[in-house]
Amino acid sequence: MIHRKSKEEIELMRMSNQLVAKLLQKLKGLVRPGITTRELDAAAERFIISSGGIPAFKGYNGYPACICTSVNNVVVHGIPGDRALHDGDIISIDAGIKLNGYCGDATITVPVGTISKDTARLVKVTAEALDIGIAKAVQGNRIGDISYAIQSFVESNGYSIVRDFVGHGIGKEMHEEPQVPHFGSPGTGPKLKAGMVIAIEPMVNAGDWRLRILQDNWTAVTVDGSLSAQFEHSVAITANGPDVLSRL
Ligand code: MF3
Ligand code: CO
Numbered sequence: 001m002i003h004r005k006s007k008e009e010i011e012l013m014r015m016s017n018q019l020v021a022k023l024l025q026k027l028k029g030l031v032r033p034g035i036t037t038r039e040l041d042a043a044a045e046r047f048i049i050s051s052g053g054i055p056a057f058k059g060y061n062g063y064p065a066c067i068c069t070s071v072n073n074v075v076v077h078g079i080p081g082d083r084a085l086h087d088g089d090i091i092s093i094d095a096g097i098k099l100n101g102y103c104g105d106a107t108i109t110v111p112v113g114t115i116s117k118d119t120a121r122l123v124k125v126t127a128e129a130l131d132i133g134i135a136k137a138v139q140g141n142r143i144g145d146i147s148y149a150i151q152s153f154v155e156s157n158g159y160s161i162v163r164d165f166v167g168h169g170i171g172k173e174m175h176e177e178p179q180v181p182h183f184g185s186p187g188t189g190p191k192l193k194a195g196m197v198i199a200i201e202p203m204v205n206a207g208d209w210r211l212r213i214l215q216d217n218w219t220a221v222t223v224d225g226s227l228s229a230q231f232e233h234s235v236a237i238t239a240n241g242p243d244v245l246s247r248l
Helices: 007-030 037-050 117-135 143-156
Strands: 067-071 074-076 090-099 102-111 167-169 176-180 197-200 203-205 211-213 220-222 228-230 233-238 241-244
Touching: 007 037, 007 090, 007 102, 007 233, 037 067, 037 090, 074 090, 074 203, 074 228, 090 117, 090 228, 102 117, 102 228, 102 233, 117 143, 117 197, 117 203, 117 228, 117 233, 117 241, 143 176, 143 197, 176 197
Parallel strands: none
Antiparallel strands: 067 074, 067 090, 074 220, 090 102, 167 176, 167 197, 197 233, 203 228, 211 220, 233 241
């Protein structure tokens, strides 16, 4: 069942998502060569707790940290640890916070030091793919209209869109119906109605879309070793168009 939110609920969700956005801004400011992903997670945990929130990822299906830190060829669910960032890396930081009973969820990809032109293009195209998907998040459209817009834009830029992980409805639970694939056909899937809140989170690979999961059962990497970037926003469907709750 797709749970549609009242205006009051959407305002509560704006609060949790704005807190996620502030956290991501803070973490972006800490990213530099030499810092470890564990240090980023520790900063995230301090920020979330001191803001009165609950880390939504920690303990979710046994996930051990507050954020996902996915570096270079890691597509998603990179677990914070001893890895130190290096000049020229990219890191996707995904954060989730529960505040006042509602979840916020967003992701940014951040350059470490100076990145190559090719890498910068991947990051830019991924950010644009999210914006293009958001523009289709209007009542009367279907989920597949978002999926198709993202896939066709990504592929027309010579990249591939990840298929094994999808976006999702979000509310009291971090993952609610409907699923939001980032590939597919226009005019298919559930119809978008005012009050739906969805997290759109395209993962874009420079090479092949196929993934492999490491021994830790979380870390997803590209099979071909190519770079991957991701951006995510939580978006409310409203009578006045898409309302991006996690944009500062
Ligand atoms: N943020 C991820 C998503 O967008 C969820 C992270 S999974 C967790 O769906 F286990 F780390 F929480
Ligand atoms: Co999400």
